[in-house]
Amino acid sequence: xxxxxxxxxxxxxxxxxxxxxxxxxxxxxxxxxxxxxxxxxxxxxxxxxxxxxxxxxxxxxxxxxxxxxxxxxxxxxxxxxxxxxxxxxxxxxxxxxxxxxxxxxxxxxxxxxxxxxxxxxxxxxxxxxxxxxxxxxxxxxxxxxxxxxxxxxxxxxxxxxxxxxxxxxxxxxxxxxxxxxxxxxxxxxxxxxxxxxxxxxxxxxxxxxxxxxxxxxxxxxxxxxxxxxxxxx
Ligand SMILES: NC(=O)c1ccc[n+]([C@@H]2O[C@H](COP(=O)([O-])OP(=O)(O)OC[C@H]3O[C@@H](n4cnc5c(N)ncnc54)[C@H](OP(=O)(O)O)[C@@H]3O)[C@@H](O)[C@H]2O)c1
Numbered sequence: 001x002x003x004x005x006x007x008x009x010x011x012x013x014x015x016x017x018x019x020x021x022x023x024x025x026x027x028x029x030x031x032x033x034x035x036x037x038x039x040x041x042x043x044x045x046x047x048x049x050x051x052x053x054x055x056x057x058x059x060x061x062x063x064x065x066x067x068x069x070x071x072x073x074x075x076x077x078x079x080x081x082x083x084x085x086x087x088x089x090x091x092x093x094x095x096x097x098x099x100x101x102x103x104x105x106x107x108x109x110x111x112x113x114x115x116x117x118x119x120x121x122x123x124x125x126x127x128x129x130x131x132x133x134x135x136x137x138x139x140x141x142x143x144x145x146x147x148x149x150x151x152x153x154x155x156x157x158x159x160x161x162x163x164x165x166x167x168x169x170x171x172x173x174x175x176x177x178x179x180x181x182x183x184x185x186x187x188x189x190x191x192x193x194x195x196x197x198x199x200x201x202x203x204x205x206x207x208x209x210x211x212x213x214x215x216x217x218x219x220x221x222x223x224x225x226x227x228x229x230x231x232x233x
Contacts, residue, residue: 004054005058005221007221018061021061030066033190033191034055034190036193036201037192043197043201048079064094070169070170072175073110084104104128106131106159109131110132110136121144122144129148129159132149133149153184156184177208177211190229194226216233
């Protein structure tokens with residue numbers, strides 16, 4: 001059964017439809033994370049332990065409306081990402097609106113510690129992109145992916161020049177920190193999962209540079225004890 005999601009603010013509304021949930025999501029670079037109440041970005045090393053039915057529904061809807069899903073190599077490895085495929089319902093929704101059936105998958109890596117024979121590449125419905133920002137040669141990926149060798153701001157420029165303007169970044173914390181340092185983040189969708197974790201889990205962003213900035217609250221959604229917040233710059 002689909003998790004019920006209500007809007008608390010602004011304009012309270014009950015049991016939002018998928019289309020109502022994506023109605024305000026325009027172009028730009030959107031980050032999506034789930035966190036415990038006390039700020040843990042992982043439960044036993046992965047985000048899945050924090051994610052419930054509402055977060056999973058919302059996660060899929062954010063993919064539904066984007067041109068490109070960007071993920072750091074650490075998250076690809078830790079979370080065991082496969083090929084970037086949206087659900088059948090999302091694929092239909094996209095095709096009906098003239099979009100490609102699936103978003104492009106872009107993996108950001110410095111060391112290119114990725115297997116070019118992995119299903120991410122061999123079973124990709126759309127040719128993925130490897131963004132290699134440390135000058136490491138991405139030649140061995142050229143059969144299975146487009147390779148962009150550039151720092152993050154230049155890579156984002158190149159992606160936008162390809163018409164990929166609705167960018168969803170699913171983490172992880174290092175990539176989020178790098179994007180903040182590059183002042184590239186337009187908005188954050190944050191699911192607050194109703195648990196307290198303590199321990200030594202990472203926060204949702206970290207980096208060498210302090211990149212403090214204020215954000216504006218755009219909406220508050222609720223599903224049971226879970227909050228889904230959207231902040232924009
Ligand atoms: N709570 C959530 O919603 C959520 C979401 C995503 C991830 N996570 C969790 O976060 C943890 C992983 O954290 P993480 O910080 O390692 O993830 P990450 O940011 O996905 O991966 C870090 C790696 O990504 C590459 N990278 C990131 N920024 C880069 C840049 N500016 N230039 C070049 N390469 C860059 C590097 O890859 P190379 O090592 O290949 O050089 C770096 O080692 C996992 O436990 C995962 O489950 C949680």
